[in-house]
Amino acid sequence: MSTSYQIRHVSFDAKKGLLTDSCQQHHLSYTESRLLTLLLERQNKIVSKEELKNFAWEHTVVTDSSLTKSIAKIRQSLSTYFPNDEIIATVPRVGYRLDLEDTSISENKLEHEDETSIVLPNENNVGYQAQILSLKKLIFIIKQGLLVLSIALLAYSGFNLFRKLPNDYRNYLNNDYSATDITENAFTHKIIKPKNITIPENIKEILAEKKCNCIFMIDKRDRHYSISYFNEDTKLGESYILD
Incomplete structure (x- = not known):
């Protein structure tokens, strides 16, 4: 392109x-x-x-x-x-x-143009500024990559936890987490999340679409929500990362 x-x-x-x-x-x-x-x-x-x-x-x-x-x-x-x-x-x-x-x-590309540099017009020391901005952008990309990786690992860990979660799972939760049972359309969802986050409406809609007796684990890192769910009937589940 x-x-x-x-x-x-x-x-x-x-x-x-x-x-x-x-x-x-x-x-x-x-x-x-x-x-x-x-x-x-x-x-x-x-x-x-x-x-x-x-x-x-x-x-x-x-x-x-x-x-x-x-x-x-x-x-x-x-x-x-x-x-x-x-x-x-x-x-x-x-x-x-x-x-x-x-x-x-x-195609407005210079022969030796740095793919990650952002050069601001009408600034002194343009070359130096471009190097600084390029470095900042690289650091930002690395941080975003580590963030997505950490969320994915968290979701995977939560999913594996569901396989061995006992029926009295509330006794095993950290004090920072809460657990709620929601019954809808004859299905019961167990929702585990940190007490300090509120579930957005769009994520509630996603949960409502799951026609199963499921356990959901929801966490948030920056703007990203990690959601893992486990179907107690089929012993299957999935993990998502949502903005």
Whole structure:
């Protein structure tokens, strides 16, 4: 895919996640930049929700709610440049489409350009600033990788715990955790979570979809929720990481 796009009078650098014109600039997050890139590559065509989620979050399982929030943030950034245009159209129950006829795409890559450097214009000591920003970005990527790994290990440990969890499991919980039994549609869910977190509505909807007598373990690290569940009837389960 290309690295630079021209949306009318606005330049979009997909590698840096930067929208700019002659007056202002907006930074997009990594996932927002990936979403906008795919929509630009498929401009005037419908891109399904699954395609967008797989492209932006890659190997992470996310809900439609996370996609909706990211699209809303992209629209908000674009609205500062195009206040009278709805550039990203919603196709109900299918996906999204970027409606723009005069978008140009260019390979704007320097021969010796550092893939992880972010160079800010009109700054003194530009080379030094680029090295510092490149190092910060590398550290951020490493931290994010370690965070996802730790959540995955936590979810896997919780899943294995379910296999040997006794019926009186409440007696074995740390004081920082709580356990709740919820009966819905003739099924009983045992939910274990830290006392200091509140389960968002979108995660409650996911739990309600599970038609089983299940044990759920929910934890949170930064913006990420790790969810492991174990079906007591089938002795099977899964683990998820959600934004």
